[in-house]
């Protein structure tokens with residue numbers, strides 16, 4: 189065993205808190221940490237799951253290896269009796285080393301849609317075969333022509349009462365289903381979102397279970413044209429696919445009928461809310477918030493550990509080259525991202541709890557909190573993915589040239605994560621959905637309704653209203669988290685008001701509602717962004733009150749302050765304009781941030797260690813726990829396929845003949 193790098197050892201010795209305590213807190217409890225590690229070690233020690241480096245494989249080989257692992261994974265989950273969704277997710281992430289895989293849509297969206305939208309009879313018919321992987325499904329909503337505006341999807345499902353079947357058609361090129369993961373080669377069924385026609389009337393989008401491949405031969409069924417959409421920016425293990433349906437008949441029982449129903453004679457029974465069809469998207473959006481935390485915390489782990497062992501340049505002439513983590517500029521790049529990774533971890537936990545709580549109410553027939561759940565999931569998905577996406581790239585560049593190597597792990601994290609800004613609702617569109625909710629709440633509050641939940645601050649707008657900015661006292665105490673939360677809250681209230689007033693102003697110029705909305709989009713997106721930022725800061729602060737260990741509390745308090753103050757500097761115009769901050773306070777904030785960087789510095793490595801990514805999961809030579817970066821980078825390079833022979837065949841084919849001609 190190679191010795192641990194001395195720099196990284198020293199970092200761990202200097203930490204002021206116990207990493208295990210913080211890991212337990214992040215997992216939820218010591219028992220949960222134990223169980224997660226147990227599940228991870230089941231995978232890591234399993235010879236079937238030894239990891240071949242995907243960087244040295246073709247796309248087809250990568251898909252093949254992923255399907256092999258997924259199939260083995262399903263058998264092993266059953267053998268080990270792992271059936272809790274959270275535990276399945278741990279196991280799965282470990283098997284695929286964080287890469288997306290061909291069964292993601294089956295596990296994440298097909299099964300979830302069945303659970304939430306199938307009637308009890310349909311669950312009996314479809315769930316067990318799907319759970320046992322006889323039925324392998326995907327979620328086919330997006331078409332070539334439309335991903336965002338799903339009301340305009342063109343695929344049709346027309347009910348034929350004479351045979352009690354639906355007839356599915358993709359009547360145009362733009363109606364071809366495009367993108368669904370696992371559709372291209374893996375799935376034999378798809379949940380297809382289509383416009384329902386019955387008795388000559390269109391009732392909008394509904395979900396249908398459509399068999400697409402023969403259960404025996406896996407050949408496409410008659411009327412089904414299906415395949416892979418080709419190479420992408422990443423997602424190489426996933427067969428995102430296309431699907432064209434031509435007069436494909438399915439039994440009436442294949443329309444998901446927990447809420448909306450079509451009777452045998454073709455009569456239509458409305459659902460209690462037509463947005464229930466969109467429920468699976470809300471689930472995945474909520475889940476993506478936690479993914480933002482994971483992608484960012486992994487990237488920070490790599491960049492911070494590497495910065496602790498990398499020495500470069502001179503701080504003081506004649507002295508040894510410092511660790512690059514000692515440069516203030518490097519700390520300023522990485523520590524706010526580290527703070528954001530912690531913030532998003534807590535927000536991810538909150539979003540998951542909130543999703544389950546409100547879905548519980550929905551299952552009891554109470555739909556009252558659905559709008560807030562939708563607005564929160566949409567906004568926080570967009571807010572956290574945008575920050576994490578940009579942050580991964582900052583981490584990569586913070587590793588200098590070596591960050592550009594695939595073995596740093598950062599390129600894979602980036603290409604796997606970046607589509608979260610687009611899929612499950614394009615981020616700007618999601619921010620506008622949140623804004624729609626915020627403006628509605630703002631108007632309700634102005635009419636005197638009492639709001640609750642994350643928007644309750646809008647109740648206070650009357651209090652904020654009349655004061656001119658110049659006469660308002662500056663409210664921020666930059667050393668007090670509660671005061672910073674208050675400032676974020678007031679900024680959000682102000683920006684929601686600005687957006688609402690912009691809409692009002694546009695309407696007074698006798699523009700239509702729709703044009704007024706479009707002409708106010710910039711203000712609307714900013715209002716949502718401010719609202720989400722407030723929610724994140726508020727949740728981070730609230731988390732601190734749950735922490736009893738004083739050392740952990742202290743270090744997280746420092747991170748929370750950094751997160752809040754750094755966010756203010758990035759959005760200082762808003763805080764100044766709203767009169768929440770004075771110009772002299774801005775330079776005090778810069779000084780305070782510098783002091784916080786110094787406070788965090790001795791704990792930086794311990795803070796990333798606490799995320800507890802083992803080396804197999806991190807898959808990065810730069811982020812190795814032992815810090816032995818250069819040795820393993822050299823070993824990795826030697827395995828490059830170009831190095832299989834000392835002289836590459838191209839030399840004999842092209843260079844040598846060329847030389848003889850010159």
Ligand SMILES: CCCCCCCC/C=C\CCCCCCCCCCCC(=O)SCCNC(=O)CCNC(=O)[C@H](O)C(C)(C)COP(=O)(O)OP(=O)(O)OC[C@H]1O[C@@H](n2cnc3c(N)ncnc32)[C@H](O)[C@@H]1OP(=O)(O)O
Nearest residue numbers: 273276277292295296299335336338463466562611612613
């Ligand atoms: C035991 C089983 C467990 C199994 C184990 C599980 C373990 C986990 C293991 C593995 C997991 C794997 C991980 C999975 C990874 C998945 C990868 C995902 C890959 C990506 C997949 C996709 O992208 S699928 C396609 C996604 N597409 C979209 O998101 C489309 C975006 N567009 C829309 O959502 C909407 O059309 C819109 C939001 C843009 C709204 O459109 P529009 O303006 O037309 O409005 P509407 O008229 O439709 O609506 C008006 C009204 O409704 C409100 N509303 C809109 N959407 C919702 C909603 N979703 N919920 C509630 N309400 C909604 C809207 O706000 C309006 O309200 P008003 O009151 O009128 O204001």
Ligand SMILES: Cc1cc2nc3c(=O)[nH]c(=O)nc-3n(C[C@H](O)[C@H](O)[C@H](O)COP(=O)(O)OP(=O)(O)OC[C@H]3O[C@@H](n4cnc5c(N)ncnc54)[C@H](O)[C@@H]3O)c2cc1C
Nearest residue numbers: 328329330334335336367368369607610611612613614616
């Ligand atoms: C890797 C990956 C996997 C996917 N997997 C699946 C899957 O399994 N199943 C599935 O059904 N789909 C899947 N999708 C499709 C995905 O859900 C859509 O791409 C996504 O919803 C965005 O829709 P779009 O592509 O139509 O973008 P567009 O809506 O065309 O967006 C293009 C631009 O237009 C802007 N825009 C659009 N509408 C508005 C508006 N109203 N106001 C302001 N700006 C607007 C957007 O902000 C964006 O800048 C996947 C996509 C990717 C990349």
